[in-house]
Amino acid sequence: MIKVPQSRQGGFLISKIHKLSQQIFNQKLSLNNLKIHPGQGRILFVLWNEDNIPIKKLVEKTGLPKSTLTSILDRLEKEGQILRESSSLDKRETIIKLTEKNKKLHPIYEKISQEMTDLFYTGFKEKEIQDFEQFLIRLLSNLQKKY
Numbered sequence: 001m002i003k004v005p006q007s008r009q010g011g012f013l014i015s016k017i018h019k020l021s022q023q024i025f026n027q028k029l030s031l032n033n034l035k036i037h038p039g040q041g042r043i044l045f046v047l048w049n050e051d052n053i054p055i056k057k058l059v060e061k062t063g064l065p066k067s068t069l070t071s072i073l074d075r076l077e078k079e080g081q082i083l084r085e086s087s088s089l090d091k092r093e094t095i096i097k098l099t100e101k102n103k104k105l106h107p108i109y110e111k112i113s114q115e116m117t118d119l120f121y122t123g124f125k126e127k128e129i130q131d132f133e134q135f136l137i138r139l140l141s142n143l144q145k146k147y
Contacts, residue, residue, distance in 0.1 A: 010139070021116065028112045034105060039064065039072045044098075047082070048106050052097045054087065081105075 029036055036044065046061045047053070055073075059066050073096065076082045081102040087093035121129050 021120070024119070025112065025116055028115060029109075032108050032112060034108060034112075036109075037072075037075065039068065040076060043069070043072055043076065044081070044102070044109070047096065047098050047102075048109075052095055055094050055096060058096055 042062045042064065043058065046058060050061075053061075055066070055069065059069055062069065064072070073082060073084070077084060080099055083097050083099055085095045085097065087095050124132070
């Protein structure tokens with residue numbers, strides 16, 4: 001009898017975790033009267049960590065294609081969450097910065113993000129968390145080498 005090797009489930013499990021965590025995250029946002037559409041969270045996360053950055057740098061940090069990023073920025077600008085300004089050093093370069101309206105949302109978003117982190121790591125020891133995140137970094141690196 002031929003023994004069929006057990007299939008690895010890592011990618012499948014990561015996909016399920018992503019989908020379920022997104023549903024829980026969106027529910028928490030809704031309960032706090034926050035509306036952040038798909039893709040916006042990645043952009044806002046980057047801007048909350050480093051405001052006033054060129055679009056080129058935002059593309060690098062989010063991993064979003066420039067065309068996708070531009071359409072999401074259009075929506076964020078329409079909602080009054082970001083501003084686009086020409087760079088004082090190079091007028092061809094556009095700088096993205098957060099508005100005061102958006103900065104007021106940041107503490108709520110941070111609270112929800114912390115709740116999600118706590119949920120993710122419930123029952124994990126610190127060493128397990130560190131190892132797990134190192135494995136994820138290696139997985140991401142493997143994929144980035146192919147892309």
